[in-house]
Amino acid sequence: MLTGRVALAWHWTLTAADCRDYARRMDGQTEKILLEQIREGNAESFESLVRLLSPRALRLAVRLTGNRAEAEEIAQEAFLRFYTGIHSFRGESSVGTWLYQTVTRLAIDHLRRERLRRRIFFFRRDEESADPAEIIADPAPSPADQVLDTEARQRLSRALGKLPPRQRAVFVLRHQEELPLKEIADLLGLEEGTVKAHLHRAVVRLRKELTDGKEAAP
Amino acid sequence: MKNTGCREQDLVTYYYGELDPSARAHLEAHLEGCSACRENLAGIRRLLDGLPREEVELAPADLGRFAARVAGRATARRSRRVPVWGGALAATAVVVGIILVRWPDSAPEIRPAPAASEIKILSELELLQDLDLLENLELLQELEGTG
Numbered sequence: 146m147l148t149g150r151v152a153l154a155w156h157w158t159l160t161a162a163d164c165r166d167y168a169r170r171m172d173g174q175t176e177k178i179l180l181e182q183i184r185e186g187n188a189e190s191f192e193s194l195v196r197l198l199s200p201r202a203l204r205l206a207v208r209l210t211g212n213r214a215e216a217e218e219i220a221q222e223a224f225l226r227f228y229t230g231i232h233s234f235r236g237e238s239s240v241g242t243w244l245y246q247t248v249t250r251l252a253i254d255h256l257r258r259e260r261l262r263r264r265i266f267f268f269r270r271d272e273e274s275a276d277p278a279e280i281i282a283d284p285a286p287s288p289a290d291q292v293l294d295t296e297a298r299q300r301l302s303r304a305l306g307k308l309p310p311r312q313r314a315v316f317v318l319r320h321q322e323e324l325p326l327k328e329i330a331d332l333l334g335l336e337e338g339t340v341k342a343h344l345h346r347a348v349v350r351l352r353k354e355l356t357d358g359k360e361a362a363p
Numbered sequence: 364m365k366n367t368g369c370r371e372q373d374l375v376t377y378y379y380g381e382l383d384p385s386a387r388a389h390l391e392a393h394l395e396g397c398s399a400c401r402e403n404l405a406g407i408r409r410l411l412d413g414l415p416r417e418e419v420e421l422a423p424a425d426l427g428r429f430a431a432r433v434a435g436r437a438t439a440r441r442s443r444r445v446p447v448w449g450g451a452l453a454a455t456a457v458v459v460g461i462i463l464v465r466w467p468d469s470a471p472e473i474r475p476a477p478a479a480s481e482i483k484i485l486s487e488l489e490l491l492q493d494l495d496l497l498e499n500l501e502l503l504q505e506l507e508g509t510g
Binding site: 188189191192193195196199200203204207208217220221224225228229297298301302319320321325326341342344345348349351352355356 | 372375381406411414416417419429430433437438440441
């Protein structure tokens with residue numbers, strides 16, 4: 146629980162407030178100590194690391210997928226990959242940066258698979274036709290829908306769902322996560338010009354979807 | 364009416380304040396004489412300024428449960444690794460032993476060629492793995508739409 150004090154090392158602890166401000170408190174030295182403890186097999190240190198880093202990872206995954214349950218699966222997979230490969234983690238970037246990148250890539254792969262699965266198994270004739278999975282879906286709001294409970298947010302969520310995965314990721318990273326284009330390019334392993342092109346296409350498509358054709362994008 | 368120097372992509376980059384100084388100066392000069400780009404930029408501003416930032420509520424209790432679950436799975440994965448490998452090796456040895464004892468000279472079975480429907484399903488499953496193909500498909504669809 147974040148309400149208590151979280152043991153991070155032998156000689157000091159962090160409060161819940163400190164945990165929320167991970168980026169400020171978690172300097173390189175602290176991270177190094179935690180990593181050493183995890184490498185030695187200290188499960189509590191790993192759990193502490195997950196607690197500290199999960200807010201950012203989960204928030205990003207929810208924004209990228211629009212679904213809380215899927216986001217938790219993706220964030221969990223990223224943490225497990227980190228744990229499995231910790232002995233080869235060279236620390237060239239912070240653990241937070243590594244996780245952020247891994248969550249982004251896992252989310253893009255997940256969205257691509259979902260998109261392809263729907264195309265193959267439901268034989269949709271085009272992207273505009275209704276998705277049978279949505280037609281037969283339980284009308285009760287999902288946890289993600291409860292978070293996005295205003296009509297504007299639901300419309301945005303639907304419009305984002307129609308974007309190709311990489312376009313969606315670039316848009317979310319720039320507009321919602323407010324990352325500079327250069328950082329997005331590094332994160333996704335793309336040229337900055339390619340990121341600009343994805344962002345432009347995403348905005349054009351969102352404009353078309355969200356203005357219902359009332360305001361024609363050129 | 365559009366000028367020949369319109370660069371729509373720059374408008375989005377300009378909105379986010381990410382054009383380099385020379386490109387920004389060039390675009391601002393262009394905007395002064397191009398009503399189409401001015402209207403386009405105004406439309407982009409209306410859209411993006413009005414989009415809600417998705418706030419994700421994460422309760423401390425949920426985060427605690429998530430961390431405990433992930434740590435539990437990580438520990439289970441590690442403790443399972445050796446027994447699983449050991450079990451797999453033992454099972455393989457038993458199967459190989461049975462095959463050698465019961466059918467010492469048996470030739471490998473020649474499987475019939477898969478039916479057309481099987482091939483179709485297999486290719487679809489392969490498609491699921493080929494994410495780059497999907498990326499190309501999306502690009503082709505966009506080109507088809509614009510062309």
